[in-house]
């Protein structure tokens with residue numbers, strides 16, 4: 001066999017060169033070279049120099065298996081996407097893989113009767129961009145069970161302004177409300193407030209009537225966060241939080257994106273029966289606390305995991321985000337729209353805290 005490998009599953013038999021111009025799949029099927037459709041993708045691979053991403057042209061046949069082929073219109077860049085693409089965090093479970101934990105687009109083909117060509121859909125989490133080719137590409141192919149119709153009240157682009165960041169903020173608020181986070185318990189603190197999850201959480205909470213204290217390490221976004229609905233915007237340091245196991249109750253609850261010492265301090269300052277939603281680790285993954293806030297104040301720490309949220313709840317949260325949880329200021333929260341070919345420019349800047357709000361990737 002003298003086949004020349006063109007792509008993962010596609011081989012060209014040189015004896016046909018100039019004659020039939022045929023390509024041979026390793027399945028034995030021949031197709032004409034000019035019928036091979038390739039598309040642009042941000043592909044991440046493990047090299048001898050570490051994990052790297054690259055923009056490549058690839059054929060549909062190389063994508064992970066799935067029943068639904070989607071022409072991606074928009075994706076986004078979350079903290080996790082940036083960690084994965086740069087190798088600054090171990091996010092991907094297999095290589096090579098297209099990055100992107102979110103996508104919104106139009107069904108191209110489906111062998112599952114629930115979806116028809118032309119349907120507007122979205123996918124987030126479920127392993128997309130971690131163990132399955134993701135949304136930072138012009139095309140994606142995914143299991144039908146992961147696909148969610150674009151909710152009423154949202155456009156495909158708005159879905160990606162929200163993306164996993166918005167979904168996670170919505171999920172955190174849902175969990176807090178399920179655990180009786182009433183407005184009278186006091187203000188909700190949002191940490192890492194100028195980021196994607198933080199900005200959307202501030203907007204959603206203020207619309208629901210909660211008083212919001214937005215904590216940001218960057219003073220240049222005070223006005224931005226006030227416009228999103230925060231009643232108070234300040235730095236964590238200016239709150240002069242204590243370090244004792246139990247401190248004066250100041251807050252009704254917390255949505256935390258940064259982890260570490262700040263999270264421990266906020267738990268100690270949470271009022272009776274308040275909820276602390278733990279989302280992120282932008283400043284650290286350790287949590288050094290005591291049991292006192294839990295056993296003496298009934299404080300709950302709620303875990304929020306967007307990746308493996310059960311599908312019925314995932315659909316319900318997306319539908320709510322097109323309705324009662326829809327942020328009022330998506331136009332302000334969307335700070336950049338970047339073409340897929342330029343996505344590389346975003347990753348390091350986001351991790352180095354040089355971005356705010358949400359970045360949408362235009363994959364069309």
Ligand SMILES: NC(=O)c1ccc[n+]([C@@H]2O[C@H](COP(=O)([O-])OP(=O)(O)OC[C@H]3O[C@@H](n4cnc5c(N)ncnc54)[C@H](OP(=O)(O)O)[C@@H]3O)[C@@H](O)[C@H]2O)c1
Pocket residue numbers: 077078079080164165168191192193194195196197198215216217218257258278279280281282283304305306307350351353355356357
């Ligand atoms: N659990 C889940 O399912 C889930 C889902 C989505 C995201 N996350 C996590 O949630 C966090 C936020 O994600 P995102 O997409 O919103 O990221 P993002 O847009 O980059 O926002 C992160 C924010 O955290 C603050 N921050 C960054 N570096 C920091 C540092 N070294 N120390 C203290 N604060 C720092 C910054 O806010 P200020 O400058 O305003 O302080 C930054 O804007 C990340 O840790 C991410 O991994 C978890």
